[in-house]
Amino acid sequence: MFFRPTFRPSVEADLDLVLSCTTDEPVSWADPDRYRRMLGNGGYRPAHTWIAQDDDGRLLARAVWWAFPESDRPLALDCVWVAPEVPDRVGFAARLLGAAHDAFRAAGWAELPEWHLFLDPGWRDDPAVAAALEWRLAAAERSGLTGRLERLRYEWTPELPVPEASGRLVFRAEPDDEIFVELFRQTAEGSLDDDTRRNLERLGADGQARETLDSCLQMPGERSWWLLAYTPEGELVGFTLPSANQGGPVVGYLGVVPKMRGRGYADELLGEITRFHAARGAERIGADTDRDNRPMAACFDRAGYRNFGVRLVLTQ
CATH class of the missing domain: 3.40.630.30 (Gcn5-related N-acetyltransferase (GNAT))
Known part of the structure; x- marks a missing residue:
């Protein structure tokens, strides 16, 4: 069923196929609304969206990279999806990422784009998050992304105080x-x-x-x-x-x-x-x-x- 999959960057004609994947895993991903919005502002592009298909053209996996609108270089991997029925999701995702990484290197980009996963503060205590991360982290390591860094995300909103100027500067x-x-x-x-x-x-x-x-x-x-x-x-x-x-x-x-x-x-x-x-x-x-x-x-x-x-x- 999954013999001879094709790994390639998408083209404009693939949009419906690219948008056809869904997931209920509790990790950040590019849903159709986000994908269309980012496609419209130049953050996502068909050439930075890699897909895997079987012999019948069915979508088996998708990886979406983000870039500055003014730059041709993909800066960060936003999400990876592999169809749940794929037996070896780790290996399959690693092959998709590896194919994209080879293309990025061939284009002259020696430093691979980072992969950013957005999580809730208590993610370590959630078994569903752990399961969703397990195969993704393993695939990342196999494809050359072996470093791991945790960053805290902060926000200010108008109901919070605005610091007063002290006059020190x-x-x-x-x-x-x-x-x-x-x-x-x-x-x-x-x-x-x-x-x-x-x-x-x-x-x-x-x-x-x-x-x-x-x-x-x-x-x-x-x-x-x-x-x-x-x-x-x-x-x-x-x-x-x-x-x-x-x-x-x-x-x-x-x-x-x-x-x-x-x-x-x-x-x-x-x-x-x-x-x-x-x-x-x-x-x-x-x-x-x-x-x-x-x-x-x-x-x-x-x-x-x-x-x-x-x-x-x-x-x-």
């Missing part, structure tokens, strides 16, 4: 991207952020800083929102980069230069970002931080942000 616009490159380089020193540390190891200090700049510029937020933070006496403290993604406003990126750490300035920077988005009428501000980055998690807690979920990130 003065914020100024800075149009020169090279100033931010230098600050990204400085604030990477001693960072507790896993992605920053991995990029430092992979790219070096300058490469990490420039990749951070490129990533921030690709986000839908405005470049004019970026600010530098100074003490009233004029000493540079750090920066705020409020931004947005396709879901709406996000905290984006903030950083304190090493010599100014330990003085509570991260709270001031997060407060400025929150005030900025709130003043623009944001109905929600999203944010993530690594579970092991306890100082940043505590900063969100102090600012009144709500921890509503977990992002499980699987990496090469």
Whole structure:
């Protein structure tokens, strides 16, 4: 029945087939409404949606990657589905992911896209979630995604307080991207952020800083929102980069230069970002931080942000 499956990227004519899969597993996935919406804004594309079919053309598996609308490179795997009747879901999913990964490498993308799984905070205590994750995590490892990182998801909504400005910092616009490159380089020193540390190891200090700049510029937020933070006496403290993604406003990126750490300035920077988005009428501000980055998690807690979920990130 499953002899000689075909693994390939989809094309526009496959849309009905791509939308035909359903699941009741308690993990994040691209349902038809989400898929159509993301297809419309450029986040999803037929070429970044891989499918497996049997000899009769029946859909056996689907994997959907997300990308910035302006970029040809898939950035993150959003969901993997394998038909429940497939005997070896682990092996089958690994073959589908492996075929896509080979194509990505052939296109010149040495770093495989991450796989993001969105879960409830108490996911470890839910047997149904554990079962849904088991075969997906095993397939990820077989296909080369052997790293695992847990990120806490936070949100601010209008019924929560807006932090008041303390007057400890003065914020100024800075149009020169090279100033931010230098600050990204400085604030990477001693960072507790896993992605920053991995990029430092992979790219070096300058490469990490420039990749951070490129990533921030690709986000839908405005470049004019970026600010530098100074003490009233004029000493540079750090920066705020409020931004947005396709879901709406996000905290984006903030950083304190090493010599100014330990003085509570991260709270001031997060407060400025929150005030900025709130003043623009944001109905929600999203944010993530690594579970092991306890100082940043505590900063969100102090600012009144709500921890509503977990992002499980699987990496090469």
